Amino acid sequence: MSNSTSVLTELLQILSHWRPQMYFKASLTALSHAMEDQVLAGHGSPLVIASFQRERFYRQEAQRYRRIAQKTDQVYVLAAPETDFKNSSEVYETIAFKPTDSLAQEWHLIVIAQDYASCLVCQERVGINSESEDSSNSANSAMDSNRRFEGIWTFDRQVSQQAADILLKRILAYRPELKAKIKKARQEYLPSTALSKGVVNLQNNQLNNLTWDCPNKHPDPFVQRLVSYLQAGQYKLLKANRSLASKEHKERLINSVTTAIRLSLDPEEILHLAVQKLGEGLGVCRCLVYRCRETDTTARIQHEFLNAGIASIKGESWPLRNNPLFQEVVELQDALMIEDANNDPRIFNRTTSDSDSKSLQSLVTKCSILSWLLVPILYRGRLLGMLELHHCGPDPVAWKDEDVALVNAIATQIGVALIQAEAYANLQDLNEQLEALDRTRSNLVAITGHELRTPLSTIQVCLESLATEPDMSPELRQVMLNTALQDAERMRKLVQDFLTLSQLESGRVEWHPEPLDLAECVELSLSNVKARNRDSNLPNIKNLVTSELPLIQADGEWLVEVLAKLLDNACKFTSPQGRVTIEVSSTHPASLEVTVADTGRGIEPNRLETVFDRFYQEEGALRRSTGGTGLGLAICRQIVQGWGGEIWAESDGKDLGSQFHFTVPIFLDTIPHKKNKKTSSAKTTKTKKTTRRRSSK
Ligand code: ADP
Numbered sequence: 001m002s003n004s005t006s007v008l009t010e011l012l013q014i015l016s017h018w019r020p021q022m023y024f025k026a027s028l029t030a031l032s033h034a035m036e037d038q039v040l041a042g043h044g045s046p047l048v049i050a051s052f053q054r055e056r057f058y059r060q061e062a063q064r065y066r067r068i069a070q071k072t073d074q075v076y077v078l079a080a081p082e083t084d085f086k087n088s089s090e091v092y093e094t095i096a097f098k099p100t101d102s103l104a105q106e107w108h109l110i111v112i113a114q115d116y117a118s119c120l121v122c123q124e125r126v127g128i129n130s131e132s133e134d135s136s137n138s139a140n141s142a143m144d145s146n147r148r149f150e151g152i153w154t155f156d157r158q159v160s161q162q163a164a165d166i167l168l169k170r171i172l173a174y175r176p177e178l179k180a181k182i183k184k185a186r187q188e189y190l191p192s193t194a195l196s197k198g199v200v201n202l203q204n205n206q207l208n209n210l211t212w213d214c215p216n217k218h219p220d221p222f223v224q225r226l227v228s229y230l231q232a233g234q235y236k237l238l239k240a241n242r243s244l245a246s247k248e249h250k251e252r253l254i255n256s257v258t259t260a261i262r263l264s265l266d267p268e269e270i271l272h273l274a275v276q277k278l279g280e281g282l283g284v285c286r287c288l289v290y291r292c293r294e295t296d297t298t299a300r301i302q303h304e305f306l307n308a309g310i311a312s313i314k315g316e317s318w319p320l321r322n323n324p325l326f327q328e329v330v331e332l333q334d335a336l337m338i339e340d341a342n343n344d345p346r347i348f349n350r351t352t353s354d355s356d357s358k359s360l361q362s363l364v365t366k367c368s369i370l371s372w373l374l375v376p377i378l379y380r381g382r383l384l385g386m387l388e389l390h391h392c393g394p395d396p397v398a399w400k401d402e403d404v405a406l407v408n409a410i411a412t413q414i415g416v417a418l419i420q421a422e423a424y425a426n427l428q429d430l431n432e433q434l435e436a437l438d439r440t441r442s443n444l445v446a447i448t449g450h451e452l453r454t455p456l457s458t459i460q461v462c463l464e465s466l467a468t469e470p471d472m473s474p475e476l477r478q479v480m481l482n483t484a485l486q487d488a489e490r491m492r493k494l495v496q497d498f499l500t501l502s503q504l505e506s507g508r509v510e511w512h513p514e515p516l517d518l519a520e521c522v523e524l525s526l527s528n529v530k531a532r533n534r535d536s537n538l539p540n541i542k543n544l545v546t547s548e549l550p551l552i553q554a555d556g557e558w559l560v561e562v563l564a565k566l567l568d569n570a571c572k573f574t575s576p577q578g579r580v581t582i583e584v585s586s587t588h589p590a591s592l593e594v595t596v597a598d599t600g601r602g603i604e605p606n607r608l609e610t611v612f613d614r615f616y617q618e619e620g621a622l623r624r625s626t627g628g629t630g631l632g633l634a635i636c637r638q639i640v641q642g643w644g645g646e647i648w649a650e651s652d653g654k655d656l657g658s659q660f661h662f663t664v665p666i667f668l669d670t671i672p673h674k675k676n677k678k679t680s681s682a683k684t685t686k687t688k689k690t691t692r693r694r695s696s697k
Helices: 007-014 025-041 055-069 130-135 140-145 157-174 176-189 221-262 267-282 324-332 355-366 401-468 474-505 518-532 556-572 632-642 668-674
Strands: 021-024 047-054 075-080 093-096 106-112 117-124 148-154 286-291 298-300 303-306 317-319 336-338 371-379 382-391 514-516 540-543 552-554 579-588 591-598 647-651 658-665
Touching (some): 007 106, 007 157, 021 025, 025 055, 025 117, 047 055, 047 176, 055 075, 075 157, 093 157, 106 157, 157 176, 221 267, 267 303, 267 382, 267 401, 286 298, 324 355, 324 371, 324 382, 401 474, 514 556, 518 540, 518 591, 552 556, 552 658, 556 579, 556 591, 556 632, 556 658, 632 658
Parallel strands (some): 047 075, 075 093, 540 579
Antiparallel strands (some): 021 148, 047 106, 336 371, 371 382, 579 591, 591 658
16 A cells, blocks of 8 residues: 655656755744644634654644644544554544655645645655764754755645645545545545646746735745744754764764773874774774884884775885975974875976885875875874875865864874873883892992901901000011001992992993094003003003094093903903903994903803903902902993993903903994994904803893
């Protein structure tokens, strides 16, 4: 029984020149109520046919129709049943049509009285409201009033009669038992002459200029204006609702991105979540995020969101330095929008054929980018990364200001999240360092206490003996005094070295790097060593450092300190018959390698790293004949690491001599001129790679 042709379509086929208008639901409700009120207020018994889409809409008006039924026995109400609506003739005629009937999409009200007629025949525009439905589930009532209908509303008697005719046929099909009643209605309200096609073939522009058969009862311009006013109000409401919905959508997206990225302190996870949420939220073809700095040449694409059918570019290298778009964003510190990449002069500049623009063009083609949005991720003006949105066609898309603002807001959130994650990682590092420092400090206190107590005990014994033994021979008295003085000096050195080491380890040292001539520094440290050991029998010292070396970049005072300590040790642990050599090689383009080698007592392979520990002395402080604090090499390691160099020891073992190596950076300006230049002694260095040990913290 259901009918698939809509009443509106059928009517418009007859009224071939009429064009339907758009009505909001609120306007139709107001019009329907006005038409019903006219029936209730008027005289006579009109024909009233009302078709509701569903039972629930009829329920809201049932009371009115009971009152209308008291005025006339020709009332027909149609609806698709939902609970107990059915065919009935109880108060008035009710017709339950099938939910699949096209009537379920329509809204009709036809009133035909003796002295006036009006009709409203509309069909719901499905799908047009989906935008607001999607974005504002919470605002059901607003959504409902935004429902839109298309159709005809008129006071024209002939059009009303035509509409009544179509609906009466539908009613008869559902309820054939009403044949006699419908026939009576036709005779009374639809005289056959009125239904000839030609009579109602009105022009569309006549809609607002109808000829009324009874001027006193028909709408005047005031009514027309009222309808226009209603429509305009509804339109404004719809616009406001749309803007609210878009605002809500934006807030929801920002919230969901912010919530997701706040759950993590891992930068990679933050970027992954952000790109997924943003890509889904905006429905773009491709969304990329990568970390970069202003000066980077390229970036690797590590996180992307892709829509179905879009090619992945994850893992690809993305040009930055030679990319005019990236450079523009860096300069502007703001988003860059490209609507149509194929017609953008920055990309397809026909006059240039340089390799940069060619590579950008091939990138655009390869990734099928048509519309492009680049948004920088900044934190206090520092570039941390880039968000990119791509539309890959078929048509270009103009980026909306609100979308760009949204991506900007999300980029700000990502920036904050990245900085927080960075700060957290630094904090963790710092905590670990602090814990290590605390452990070191406890060890140090224990070791220092022991190292200081030893000479102090000796001094105390000597002084006590001197004080309590007046009969002591002058020779023994002298020995006692000398021993006390030696240990006092040892304590002074120990305290001095200890302070230097703590200063270096705590990072409280101010470095003054400057371009230096390494040969001069070696000369200076050699003369210091010789002056200190004026009375000792030193081994033969050979200085093989030439003056043709590139300048180095280091703090002169500390460099001399390292050289002197290594030379001191070499002399200390080598017999006067042995030899000490100092030489320099340039095996690396950015640094020189200094080697202090001796033919002395050597170091066991398993001690090559331990010698750099604090207070390490092979024979222990008490048994040693050479003096020293055990802090010299630890100090050297701190100094060398201070300028970013390395220090390590090599030896073939006991009594086979030792070599101490360290690196020092070349002064940058001199690199091109003297690059890879070797000194005359370079061939003798690094011969024992297999036993080489690098120092570590
Ligand atoms: P010290 O003041 O005892 O020399 P260092 O830190 O300078 O303290 O050296 C630590 C230890 O490393 C020395 O005591 C010694 O055992 C070993 N050492 C350092 N230089 C040499 C060397 N050239 N030959 C052999 N052993 C060395």
